[in-house]
Amino acid sequence: MNDKADLVSPKSRYEDLKKALKSSGLKLTKQRKAVLNALAGSDDHPDANQLHRRTQTIDKSVSLATVYRTMTELENNGVIHRLSFQGEPARFEAADTPHHDHIIDIDSGDVIEFQSEKIERLQAEIARELGYEVVHHRLELYCSKTVK
Amino acid sequence: MNDKADLVSPKSRYEDLKKALKSSGLKLTKQRKAVLNALAGSDDHPDANQLHRRTQTIDKSVSLATVYRTMTELENNGVIHRLSFQGEPARFEAADTPHHDHIIDIDSGDVIEFQSEKIERLQAEIARELGYEVVHHRLELYCSKTVK
DNA sequence: ATAACTGCAAAAGTTTTGCTACCAA
DNA sequence: TTGGTAGCAAAACTTTTGCAGTTAT
Numbered sequence: 001m002n003d004k005a006d007l008v009s010p011k012s013r014y015e016d017l018k019k020a021l022k023s024s025g026l027k028l029t030k031q032r033k034a035v036l037n038a039l040a041g042s043d044d045h046p047d048a049n050q051l052h053r054r055t056q057t058i059d060k061s062v063s064l065a066t067v068y069r070t071m072t073e074l075e076n077n078g079v080i081h082r083l084s085f086q087g088e089p090a091r092f093e094a095a096d097t098p099h100h101d102h103i104i105d106i107d108s109g110d111v112i113e114f115q116s117e118k119i120e121r122l123q124a125e126i127a128r129e130l131g132y133e134v135v136h137h138r139l140e141l142y143c144s145k146t147v148k
Numbered sequence: 149m150n151d152k153a154d155l156v157s158p159k160s161r162y163e164d165l166k167k168a169l170k171s172s173g174l175k176l177t178k179q180r181k182a183v184l185n186a187l188a189g190s191d192d193h194p195d196a197n198q199l200h201r202r203t204q205t206i207d208k209s210v211s212l213a214t215v216y217r218t219m220t221e222l223e224n225n226g227v228i229h230r231l232s233f234q235g236e237p238a239r240f241e242a243a244d245t246p247h248h249d250h251i252i253d254i255d256s257g258d259v260i261e262f263q264s265e266k267i268e269r270l271q272a273e274i275a276r277e278l279g280y281e282v283v284h285h286r287l288e289l290y291c292s293k294t295v296k
Numbered sequence: 297a298t299a300a301c302t303g304c305a306a307a308a309g310t311t312t313t314g315c316t317a318c319c320a321a
Numbered sequence: 322t323t324g325g326t327a328g329c330a331a332a333a334c335t336t337t338t339g340c341a342g343t344t345a346t
Contacts, residue, residue, distance in 0.1 A: 027299095027345050029300090031302070032301090061302090063304075065337080069302090087230075089336090103275060103280055116270060132251055133291055140286045141285045142282070145280060175325060179327065
């Protein structure tokens with residue numbers, strides 16, 4: 001179960017996505033409504049095919065190309081994040097949640113989100129020492145459950 | 149310029165790779181010799197096509213498929229690492245260097261290696277608190293040069 | 297009205313694989 | 322000798338794109 005997703009209803013997440021899409025200057029078509037609804041109803045991190053399948057339960061007519069095109073537009077406008085885990089097709093998540101990184105359960109494939117201010121600070125510090133400024137980063141912990 | 153790669157000569161890096169390949173139970177063919185030499189002579193992180201091109205300067209007969217097959221075998225035996233940066237084809241690096249993470253210069257595409265014991269410890273700690281054990285991780289800082 | 301958008305099918309790019317021949321051990 | 326390995330070409334997969342028709346604003 002994903003706490004974060006449950007804090008806000010799919011309906012309200014959809015409204016947020018819709019608003020973000022419109023303020024990005026994009027048209028609200030019926031295909032995009034379906035895609036956004038599918039994404040709003042996802043508390044995991046679906047890839048393009050999964051998102052397409054979920055979208056089609058809402059509107060059969062939506063093509064995979066439209067899913068990709070919509071995700072690309074929304075990514076360019078900072079509305080969604082494109083996650084690319086090792087050896088997998090890209091996955092998508094709404095960007096309206098606070099910044100976080102990911103733990104990938106290598107046995108089950110589950111993705112857990114976490115946030116660490118300390119790590120963020122360390123990253124910035126390391127980059128600064130090398131003459132760089134962090135624009136964005138990816139941190140993924142590939143883990144297995146602790147046996148206790 | 150990459151300090152790490154310069155600490156050890158391409159020749160000696162090749163010998164190490166050759167040894168690792170043989171102890172993985174793989175046969176040392178002339179194609180693999182060429183691939184390993186190309187990799188040993190690379191102080192960056194080449195993708196399959198780049199590695200293939202470099203390999204062909206040594207032995208024209210080596211195919212791209214052999215580069216991929218060799219990398220897959222070596223990866224399975226822990227001899228090389230497959231890096232998959234956001235939106236790029238996979239890159240390869242010899243695994244004989246101490247563990248490190250990567251800074252990607254988003255303007256030039258340069259890749260800089262760094263190591264932080266503190267961050268490693270924090271990662272393990274965070275995972276432990278969530279009931280997980282880190283098997284491996286990926287940390288990439290996408291950065292731009294600091295203007296000073 | 298018209299610029300943005302869509303589905304479809306084809307293309308592009310990366311990586312894998314089936315097959316037959318070959319070669320390292 | 323023989324099981325692993327090679328090249329080649331085709332396939333598999335993910336993602337993008339050209340085109341001609343459609344639609345939101």
